[in-house]
Amino acid sequence: MEAPAAPHVPGEPGFSLQITVRSPDQMLELGRRMAKLLRAGDLVMLDGELGAGKTTLTRGLGEGLGVRGAVTSPTFVIARVHPSLVDGPPLVHVDAYRLGGGLDEMEDLDLDVSLPDSVIVVEWGEGKVEELTDDRLNVVIHRAVGDTTDEVRQVAVTGLGERWASVELGALSA
Numbered sequence: 001m002e003a004p005a006a007p008h009v010p011g012e013p014g015f016s017l018q019i020t021v022r023s024p025d026q027m028l029e030l031g032r033r034m035a036k037l038l039r040a041g042d043l044v045m046l047d048g049e050l051g052a053g054k055t056t057l058t059r060g061l062g063e064g065l066g067v068r069g070a071v072t073s074p075t076f077v078i079a080r081v082h083p084s085l086v087d088g089p090p091l092v093h094v095d096a097y098r099l100g101g102g103l104d105e106m107e108d109l110d111l112d113v114s115l116p117d118s119v120i121v122v123e124w125g126e127g128k129v130e131e132l133t134d135d136r137l138n139v140v141i142h143r144a145v146g147d148t149t150d151e152v153r154q155v156a157v158t159g160l161g162e163r164w165a166s167v168e169l170g171a172l173s174a
Helices: 024-037 054-065 103-109 111-117 169-173
Strands: 015-021 043-048 079-082 091-095 119-123 136-143 153-160
Touching (some): 015 024, 015 169, 024 054, 024 153, 024 169, 043 054, 054 091, 054 119, 153 169
Parallel strands (some): 091 119
Antiparallel strands (some): 079 091, 136 153
16 A cells, blocks of 8 residues: 655644555455554544445454454445444444435434444445534545446545544554
8 A cells, every 4th residue: 555645743633644555455454454543432434436445444444443243335224333342342334325415314323322432434424424523534435437447546534623633644554
């Protein structure tokens, strides 16, 4: 993985890191590395085209967090909870693709109740879950579109809010 990164300025909001991922295995590894930075109360928002690698990244997060159960796309069930096997926080994996805008439609999921004790990962969450917390990790995965077998992805990771102001995101590119 390659990561051109701006120098991290502690306390600077919205610090971003760009990472080039060349295979699904590298996407899994990125998820495992990211899991080391996460703790209960963290919200991770994933965005990217269909097939970009959002669920693969989340699978790596699950492996890194040591949670139970296969991490698969929750498209049709909307959300899955994966309890920890290592006395860590559970992983709540949400796919908001079929949901309309706003937190109101997601209220039945009780994400606001789950957030303090869990790591919540929301695929397609933009415009839907930002109201949960000012502190979140935004991950945008770009891939070549059209008729291509190219597995290269450009991953933009942005830490927002006080929680992420002192976190060294450069550890993700190690």
